[in-house]
Amino acid sequence: MMLLLGWRLRPVLVVFIGLPLLKPCLVVASVGDTSYDFQYCLHNCVEEWSGTKYPQNQIDLHLRWLGWTPEEDCQYTCMHAVTEKDVQRGRKIRQFYGKWPFIRIAGVQEPASVFASILNAWAHLTGLQQFTTNTPERYRLRELWMAWSLFSVNAWVWSSIFHCRDTPFTEKMDYFSATAVILVQTYAAARHTNWIRRKNWIFPLALTCFFVYHICYLTFRHRFDYSYNMVAMVTLSVVHSLWWLIWCVLSYRDKPHVRLCVAAIALAGVFMAFEVFDFAPLWGHIDAHCLWHFGTVPVAILWYRFLILDAQQTVDVEHGD
Structure with a gap:
């Protein structure tokens, strides 16, 4: 069994071990502030x-x-x-210090993204309340998913602060909190799909080591490596999404509610494209990153609904209710 588990985890471990070595081929510089x-x-x-x-x-x-x-x-x-x-003069809008020229309101640098981040925090708080209310206490992953919810709320709070006032500290707290959410959700996915057992320590250790490297690499460089951070987050998100989709395909006959999981992943994939194909802000406020934040609100709602239904069915099957 352990040998089979090792082969299951090998592709995932290769991703997390190799990802820190990944360096983007292209480095995008801001031409506005150097003009x-x-x-x-x-x-x-x-x-x-x-x-x-x-x-x-x-x-x-x-x-x-x-x-x-x-x-x-x-x-x-x-x-x-x-x-x-x-x-x-009909020229292309340039970035300054790695950012688009947003129009601030009352000193808030990106008001639309702040509002979207607050909506996401509200969606996770509401989802957490519904999850704890409708999920049996004997559900084995109850505490794990509750912890993920709290990590998510923390990430969206820092996202709100960062978009309100962009400083080196708020930027790092926003990015590192988002990374923590993805890694915790990846571990939860491994436990949820039964690809690893609770006593397995190799996979969470690999996630922890990557997180420590990620923080150190981005903190101690003379300049924040936005390209690397983007590649790392997109890669982790794709691995995580494919993991869930495979499980959904294998589980659909016994768990019809996995369609909610598929819908959430598909919707997240659509809006993730905005993170890759960036564009200058419309009306000085709405850019690709902002649209991505608004898109994750319905994703969170669908995800919590899926978690609740799956938890209820899992308990019924395991305990014969």
């Missing part, structure tokens, strides 16, 4: 601020509450000044 017109505008703006006795007090109060500095406010002002000229 002459932006640097000229930024230099003049900073020079103007430096001549002020108390430059921080000259920024609006709501911007100060969110931690905006005079230099960052200059970056925002010059970014939109350059973007406005690009639009007038």
